[in-house]
Amino acid sequence: MRMGFLTIYWRDMIRFVRFRTLLISSLVQPALWMAFFGIAMSANFTRLTTDVPPIPGIPNVGYLTFMAAGVIAMTTLFTSLFGGMTLLFDKNWGLLREVMASPLPRDHIIFGIALSGMTKSFIQAIIIMVFGIFIGAEFFMGFSPLNVIFSILGILLFVGIFSLGFLFLSAAIAISFESPEGMQGIMTLLTMPIFFASNALYPVNAFPPALQVVSMGNPLTHLVNGIRYFAIGDDFQAIGVVYSTTVTELLVSLSVLIVFALAMFGLAWWRFQKAVVT
Amino acid sequence: MAEPIIVVSNLAHRYGDFEAVKGISFSVDRGEIFSFLGPNGAGKSTAINILTTLLHIQQGSASVAGFDVATEPAKVRESIGIVFQDVTLDRDMTCWEILEFHGSLYRMPHKERRARIEELLELVELEGKRNTLTKHLSGGMKRRLEIARGLMTRPKVLFLDEPTIGLDPQTRRRMWDYIKSVNEEGTTIFLTTHYMDEADQLSNRVSIIDHGQIIATGAAWDLKNMLGEDLIYLETSDNDAAGKLLQKMPEVTGIQERPHGFYAQVNQDGTHILPKIMDDLRIAGIRIQTVNLKKPSMDDVFVHFTGRDMRDDGAEHPSSMHAKTGRR
Ligand SMILES: Nc1ncnc2c1ncn2[C@@H]1O[C@H](COP(=O)(O)OP(=O)(O)OP(=O)(O)O)[C@@H](O)[C@H]1O
Ligand SMILES: [Mg+2]
Numbered sequence: 001m002r003m004g005f006l007t008i009y010w011r012d013m014i015r016f017v018r019f020r021t022l023l024i025s026s027l028v029q030p031a032l033w034m035a036f037f038g039i040a041m042s043a044n045f046t047r048l049t050t051d052v053p054p055i056p057g058i059p060n061v062g063y064l065t066f067m068a069a070g071v072i073a074m075t076t077l078f079t080s081l082f083g084g085m086t087l088l089f090d091k092n093w094g095l096l097r098e099v100m101a102s103p104l105p106r107d108h109i110i111f112g113i114a115l116s117g118m119t120k121s122f123i124q125a126i127i128i129m130v131f132g133i134f135i136g137a138e139f140f141m142g143f144s145p146l147n148v149i150f151s152i153l154g155i156l157l158f159v160g161i162f163s164l165g166f167l168f169l170s171a172a173i174a175i176s177f178e179s180p181e182g183m184q185g186i187m188t189l190l191t192m193p194i195f196f197a198s199n200a201l202y203p204v205n206a207f208p209p210a211l212q213v214v215s216m217g218n219p220l221t222h223l224v225n226g227i228r229y230f231a232i233g234d235d236f237q238a239i240g241v242v243y244s245t246t247v248t249e250l251l252v253s254l255s256v257l258i259v260f261a262l263a264m265f266g267l268a269w270w271r272f273q274k275a276v277v278t
Numbered sequence: 279m280a281e282p283i284i285v286v287s288n289l290a291h292r293y294g295d296f297e298a299v300k301g302i303s304f305s306v307d308r309g310e311i312f313s314f315l316g317p318n319g320a321g322k323s324t325a326i327n328i329l330t331t332l333l334h335i336q337q338g339s340a341s342v343a344g345f346d347v348a349t350e351p352a353k354v355r356e357s358i359g360i361v362f363q364d365v366t367l368d369r370d371m372t373c374w375e376i377l378e379f380h381g382s383l384y385r386m387p388h389k390e391r392r393a394r395i396e397e398l399l400e401l402v403e404l405e406g407k408r409n410t411l412t413k414h415l416s417g418g419m420k421r422r423l424e425i426a427r428g429l430m431t432r433p434k435v436l437f438l439d440e441p442t443i444g445l446d447p448q449t450r451r452r453m454w455d456y457i458k459s460v461n462e463e464g465t466t467i468f469l470t471t472h473y474m475d476e477a478d479q480l481s482n483r484v485s486i487i488d489h490g491q492i493i494a495t496g497a498a499w500d501l502k503n504m505l506g507e508d509l510i511y512l513e514t515s516d517n518d519a520a521g522k523l524l525q526k527m528p529e530v531t532g533i534q535e536r537p538h539g540f541y542a543q544v545n546q547d548g549t550h551i552l553p554k555i556m557d558d559l560r561i562a563g564i565r566i567q568t569v570n571l572k573k574p575s576m577d578d579v580f581v582h583f584t585g586r587d588m589r590d591d592g593a594e595h596p597s598s599m600h601a602k603t604g605r606r
């Protein structure tokens with residue numbers, strides 16, 4: 001009967017819907033990214049890879065399909081990392097005092113904010129999938145309807161756990177920082193390496209070994225693995241690179257995300273116990 | 279009745295090396311309205327923040343509703359409600375949502391919550407604004423909404439940090455009445471204020487706090503009586519001599535020096551004594567320039583105990599107080 005986090009969730013969703021510009025920009029932005037970056041880059045990659053003959057027997061997908069999964073992952077990363085920002089504003093405006101002085105256990109604040117961030121990520125992921133398919137991403141090709149539903153649930157599972165991890169991290173940072181600028185700085189510092197040391201937009205095979213190791217420990221890489229597995233298949237090639245994923249590898253990726261989320265929850269919980277909000 | 283619900287002993291708090299609260303001890307009885315009266319920066323909000331578990335207790339001990347703030351903060355939070363000193367309303371929520379959110383935070387049952395919201399919106403006259411975003415409310419309306427929010431949960435102890443700041447006189451009185459009626463229904467009230475009349479009218483007992491220390495505690499009436507029945511203000515051609523002369527009179531219980539004159543505290547009806555005082559001064563050859571007679575107010579109580587006027591913040595007026603042996 002401990003559903004207190006739903007109160008926090010309710011309030012955060014009210015705000016999300018009420019700030020029209022925030023709502024619309026968060027929905028339109030990933031679509032724009034898909035439209036411009038996706039179409040432009042896929043034209044380039046298609047031209048560059050015409051010399052590489054596809055390996056026969058393995059389905060070949062275009063760059064747009066390949067990067068659409070990356071855009072879902074990237075959007076989830078950004079939305080989640082900034083999801084805790086609302087706590088920082090609440091703290092600075094004194095709004096958090098009401099909650100901190102109430103009987104609501106502190107971890108429910110974390111859960112409530114994380115749940116609303118996760119909801120936003122779900123909405124964005126679905127928009128990107130729909131819009132991506134609309135502009136030509138070959139998602140769920142040759143899947144039965146049941147298989148499509150199963151795959152979408154799989155994608156949302158990966159997106160959900162990944163976003164929880166980064167929302168917990170974001171909440172931990174927000175409760176520890178005083179200024180939005182400081183938090184913004186940390187975010188930028190974090191997003192760059194996470195984003196570029198991953199397989200979101202290009203294959204990691206060509207990375208130097210050290211960077212490949214980093215990429216293997218990067219939650220974003222594991223999220224992208226999961227999305228591609230469910231959206232494209234367990235065996236496909238793109239830009240001349242073969243991607244085959246066994247169920248074990250998929251489960252390893254899922255486990256990495258779960259461990260990451262648990263660790264970040266621990267961090268957030270610890271920061272909240274220490275927090276003084278006046 | 280005399281069972282304490284808040285017990286504080288030797289509570290001290292520092293911010294860096296600035297000591298904001300310097301070892302205060304007091305207790306509040308169940309069912310009481312108790313106030314902290316003190317000027318800006320006295321340490322009132324700091325004390326409230328510790329009692330409401332928002333600040334970690336550094337030194338001393340404090341318990342609220344039978345729970346120690348250091349070891350059982352969650353239990354304390356279950357038992358209290360707070361109205362903060364400054365506005366803590368989400369600008370982008372409506373009045374109704376603010377109250378609904380608060381009620382849910384405290385896990386009020388749905389039906390009770392909705393009924394209480396209606397009751398309170400009516401009380402603070404914001405029924406017409408139920409769907410208005412709080413950023414579109416006037417300052418006084420925001421304050422009223424915050425008071426309504428603090429009253430939502432009918433806690434065991436309600437903390438009010440300068441509750442009526444920024445309200446018009448009429449609304450203030452209505453809030454006082456409501457605070458009193460909430461109190462009569464069993465909620466103990468701890469309030470801070472720098473309004474004398476608020477401490478005076480609303481509370482059973484007052485602690486005067488200044489520079490992080492409690493200077494005096496008592497019923498407002500008792501505190502005022504310490505200053506005698508009446509206060510007579512005099513400006514004369516020779517204030518020193520006049521003061522010395524009056525101090526010898528049995529009816530005069532104390533002299534308070536002021537910049538241009540002095541107050542004489544008297545232990546009986548001032549209207550009877552004043553002619554005698556004026557005669558005596560004239561006989562002594564001291565010319566009287568100004569005379570004024572008044573009942574002691576909380577202002578005077580404050581000056582009496584702190585040696586300075588509450589309203590001129592910080593600027594210390596050295597005014598000494600030569601009290602005779604206490605008559606009460
Ligand atoms: N977070 C803080 N950091 C440093 N000093 C602080 C902090 N909060 C309060 N102080 C100082 O502690 C002292 C007491 O402040 P407090 O807010 O408790 O006063 P107050 O009695 O509530 O005053 P007011 O009537 O103005 O609200 C002040 O001198 C203030 O400057
Ligand atoms: Mg204060």
